[in-house]
Amino acid sequence: MSSFKIAIIGAGSVGFTKKLFTDILCVPEFRDIEFALTDVSEHNLKMIKAILDRIVEANNLPTQVTATTNRRKAIEGARYIINCVRVGGLEAYADDIRIPLKYGIDQCVGDTICAGGILYGQRNIPVILDFCKDIREVAEPGAKFLNYANPMAMNTWAAIEYGKVDTIGLCHGVQHGAEQIAEILGAKSKDELDYICSGINHQTWFVDIRLRGRRIGKAELISAFEAHPVFSQQEKLRIDVLKRFGVYSTESNGHLSEYLPWYRKRPDEITKWIDMSDWIHGETGGYLRYSTETRNWFETEFPQFLEAAAKPIDPARRSNEHASHILEALETGRVYRGHFNTRNTGIITNLPADAVIESPGFVDRFGINMVSGITLPEACAATCISSINVQRMAVHAAVSGDIDLLKLAVLHDPLVGAVCTPEEVWQMVDEMIVAQAQWLPQYAHAVDDAKERLRHKTVATREWKGVASRAVRSIEELRAEKASTKQAVR
Numbered sequence: 001m002s003s004f005k006i007a008i009i010g011a012g013s014v015g016f017t018k019k020l021f022t023d024i025l026c027v028p029e030f031r032d033i034e035f036a037l038t039d040v041s042e043h044n045l046k047m048i049k050a051i052l053d054r055i056v057e058a059n060n061l062p063t064q065v066t067a068t069t070n071r072r073k074a075i076e077g078a079r080y081i082i083n084c085v086r087v088g089g090l091e092a093y094a095d096d097i098r099i100p101l102k103y104g105i106d107q108c109v110g111d112t113i114c115a116g117g118i119l120y121g122q123r124n125i126p127v128i129l130d131f132c133k134d135i136r137e138v139a140e141p142g143a144k145f146l147n148y149a150n151p152m153a154m155n156t157w158a159a160i161e162y163g164k165v166d167t168i169g170l171c172h173g174v175q176h177g178a179e180q181i182a183e184i185l186g187a188k189s190k191d192e193l194d195y196i197c198s199g200i201n202h203q204t205w206f207v208d209i210r211l212r213g214r215r216i217g218k219a220e221l222i223s224a225f226e227a228h229p230v231f232s233q234q235e236k237l238r239i240d241v242l243k244r245f246g247v248y249s250t251e252s253n254g255h256l257s258e259y260l261p262w263y264r265k266r267p268d269e270i271t272k273w274i275d276m277s278d279w280i281h282g283e284t285g286g287y288l289r290y291s292t293e294t295r296n297w298f299e300t301e302f303p304q305f306l307e308a309a310a311k312p313i314d315p316a317r318r319s320n321e322h323a324s325h326i327l328e329a330l331e332t333g334r335v336y337r338g339h340f341n342t343r344n345t346g347i348i349t350n351l352p353a354d355a356v357i358e359s360p361g362f363v364d365r366f367g368i369n370m371v372s373g374i375t376l377p378e379a380c381a382a383t384c385i386s387s388i389n390v391q392r393m394a395v396h397a398a399v400s401g402d403i404d405l406l407k408l409a410v411l412h413d414p415l416v417g418a419v420c421t422p423e424e425v426w427q428m429v430d431e432m433i434v435a436q437a438q439w440l441p442q443y444a445h446a447v448d449d450a451k452e453r454l455r456h457k458t459v460a461t462r463e464w465k466g467v468a469s470r471a472v473r474s475i476e477e478l479r480a481e482k483a484s485t486k487q488a489v490r
Contacts, residue, residue, distance in 0.1 A: 007078040010085035011037035012044025023324035026315040037067040038074035054309035076138040087123040088439040097285040102461040108254030109287040111150040121154035123439040125398035132163025152201040153356040169341025175320040177250035184224040198359040204250040205380045237273040254282040261418035270467040284466030329363035336363045350381045355388045401442030
């Protein structure tokens with residue numbers, strides 16, 4: 001097999017890039033390939049390159065690793081381009097959480113839809129279209145763009161409709177949901193559980209579950225979740241949706257709560273449905289806190305990560321992230337089945353044709369081949385369509401720089417609409433556009449008018465940390481927690 005080049009954009013996401021890198025190198029045929037890392041942060045690039053170089057050296061591999069802040073150079077000649085960017089970094093992300101809180105919108109993650117996810121998309125999409133331009137012009141002909149960045153559906157939608165490159169969106173929510181189901185049903189291995197998930201990213205539904213060939217019904221699934229000592233507490237909202245919709249959602253308790261208009265609309269309701277044992281179960285701004293702590297941890301503990309990189313690659317520890325398995329199937333012909341994000345072309349019969357859906361597909365030398373003709377339960381389709389309508393407006397606003405369309409997208413978001421009046425939405429979007437102007441070039445023409453409107457505010461706001469926020473922990477606190485966990489395991 002001939003060698004090829006993989007470009008990773010946003011490679012400064014140190015932990016995730018390392019995972020993708022080691023996963024890909026678990027494929028024996030891929031030892032002699034090139035990885036081109038690129039990021040806007042030269043500091044982060046140096047860290048990740050040092051880690052990957054150590055892996056290559058420790059495993060005596062011929063793999064080539066380069067790093068550059070020149071994105072076009074990294075993409076040049078690449079067969080696969082993997083996107084992991086967060087435009088604006090944690091600084092902009094903090095505004096995605098902080099400003100909506102002033103208007104009563106309490107988000108756990110804020111990276112898919114809701115006010116935070118929509119603005120995140122406005123920052124990402126113009127940059128993604130720049131990536132696509134480079135791919136069309138300098139990548140290997142027919143190159144594939146693998147998008148891992150959120151908001152997944154919006155980013156993938158823009159790359160397909162406006163970027164005109166061969167794009168697939170990848171996420172691990174389905175795998176994580178399946179791991180839960182396997183545990184509550186007592187599966188002895190992942191091979192005993194089979195399932196079909198379909199919907200849109202972060203709102204994908206287990207429409208068919210089989211354990212050792214036996215179909216699992218709604219009643220059995222509810223009973224198993226409610227009997228589980230941990231999930232019964234951590235996933236209260238997901239279990240409630242399961243009872244009402246009849247199917248389980250792939251997404252976490254905290255994430256799912258943001259996409260629906262019913263569970264985070266009032267402060268007294270939020271506490272009924274979340275669990276504070278970990279951020280992902282509904283903590284206010286939980287992922288922002290976690291991301292901040294993780295960044296600080298990498299910065300401080302970098303020597304330990306470098307030392308850990310000197311270990312042999314173990315194929316048995318290959319993760320369930322889709323990227324390496326897709327590349328293996330495309331290059332070797334070994335068939336891989338997964339759940340992928342792509343444009344709906346008859347794949348899901350009761351969702352719009354232009355939507356980006358997440359559904360089962362098979363990969364081989366002929367490409368990614370999606371399973372067509374799936375029909376979602378009506379309640380699942382209705383919930384997905386609400387989000388799709390928001391995504392469509394948000395993508396078109398991001399490309400056109402139409403601030404009125406952006407405000408309409410935010411207004412139609414399920415959770416925002418459950419909490420805010422139109423006047424509050426208009427003012428909130430003005431505030432977010434002004435705060436994030438440096439990352440929103442398409443709205444440059446609208447910033448001065450937004451500032452002027454904010455000088456004459458018609459809506460009162462409040463400084464609010466939300467119902468269930470936690471302070472960012474110090475490195476010392478994180479070390480103490482890790483030490484305590486190790487002691488408990490012993």
